[in-house]
Amino acid sequence: MRVISGLWRWRRNPLRRTTDLAEAWVALVALVLMAVTAPVTGWLVGAAAQHSLQRSVREQQRTRHLVTATVVRDLGKVPVKTEPDTSTARDSHRRVLADWTAPDGSHRHGPTLAALKSPHRGDHFRLWTDPQGRVTTRPLDSPTATTHAVLAGTGAALLATGLVEAARRLTVWRMVRRRYARWDQAWDRAGPDWGKAGTGS
Structure with missing residues (x-):
């Protein structure tokens, strides 16, 4: 919600910079990706682990x-x-x-x-x-196999969330670095005249 309210706040704000809006959009995209990819990744990994582990359960119970x-x-x-x-x-x-x-x-x-x-x-x-x-x-039993599959799916979902958040932070960090570099260039241009009477008039 904070991301959406942030986007709304920057929509027509005269103090808004391009990077402010870009950061808000990056946060919104990251939030949507976390809400979609994390559960899907967790479900896919958990389902694959469950299938593999239950096959192992059947094999072990047959051969042990x-x-x-x-x-x-x-x-x-x-x-x-x-x-x-x-x-x-x-x-x-x-x-x-x-x-x-x-x-x-x-x-x-x-x-x-x-x-x-x-x-x-x-x-x-x-x-x-x-x-x-x-x-x-x-032999491995079915409930234990299911528990391991759930843990694998949960771990995959958390990993997907962490990767999206890491990508968001890296993107924002690069944008902030770029903004600071532009500020430094602006200060360098204004620096020689800073503090002199009548400059800029």
Whole structure:
């Protein structure tokens, strides 16, 4: 609203300079671009991210399987530093040597993380694997994918707004620099006669 009222104020003001009106128009164009491009950019990026992430969700849920593993030996407590947003990583505190059967029927044996506070030989725990029985992470779920897509769209909209505002500021800065340069030229022309009686008459 301030931009529109500024344009109206400068419309027939005798003190209006060309640059004043140009700055007001630049601000109005930037405001319109922010109102249009930011939501459109956010929606397009969010929709693309949602499509891609939901495809990943379907693929992961199709190829990752929850199997039951049996503890062979406790290998000790390990700090969890990878993928803190997955419940598997949050809950897994012990490294164990375990046996499990892969979805393809093959027998697997190896070290893995177990969601057990004090594992003993023969304890059972659940484990995510790929079709060949290799240990993998929990599959991405649909609500989490949607949340990531919304965040991507919001970030894209904010970035578009920031780029438009940066372009507006750069344009206004160049216009002000040009105005100051013209003022300097005018002062240079008036400078030799400044303060002398009778000049300009």
